[in-house]
Amino acid sequence: MREDEIDTDQLFRAFATLRMRDVHQRRANRLRNRCHAVLESQRRTAAGTGVLRDVSPRRLIGPAVAGLWCIVYVAEIIRRAAEVYGF
């Protein structure tokens, strides 16, 4: 069948009598909320990835060295305390 035949076909026009069907409003709203939650979670994830991507590696060197120094310092304190108490 060609497109112009479809447009003028009497039998196909009978389909206009078929009513639109829909889910119940409560179910429709529940699905809408689920979809919103997925979209918002993806947006948050994308925003988080974007923030990390924007940070220059040079700006991370200082905090990384300071953090490492703190870990070594705390580990040494614990080691000496263990020595004092005979562990």
Place this chain on the structure above:
Amino acid sequence: MTKMDLSDDPSVVARLRNGDTAAFDHVYDAYRARVFAFLLRMSRNRTVAEDLLDETWLRLVRHARSLKPDTRLGPWLFTVARNLYWTHRRALLVQEAAVPELIGLWPSSVTWPSPFDLAVAGELERRVEAALSTLSPQQREVLLLVAYEELTPGDAAAVCGISPEAFRQRLSRARTSLAEKLDLRPTTAQATRDLAHEGR
């Protein structure tokens, strides 16, 4: 052909790709009932149609970021809904083949249209719904996509995953079957055209 023009604006797709919930609402309000009606008439089971509808929309939002900018959401949604229906149908056939003796023990599924649906429908609507429900799913889907959803034959062929020529032939056969069910004889010109198409 006007129904498919709704929400096919590329800016809606761009906003959806950015996770804009207002853009989603726009598409959801335009297409929810239409996709549900399609699934309901295909599956003839309200519970199944509701589950497949949920999955169709969840797929849209999960894949929103990877949508191409020129995606046309109408055909995209009908393609997903149609594929989900056929996956469900295949799974059902496998189950029925594997455990035929158990099927009779399950409570019967509520088929659609129910006697109540038919009772409240108008005379012509009742006849069309009843005739549609007796066609094969392949014939039902081509008729619904073109005659009810008003997709172009090219778009509908893409939704069904077949060539436009194969689609035209299937549509022609579906139309003939529906006319027979409705007890309408095709006009001589229509019959001649159908025969010409079938002969190619």
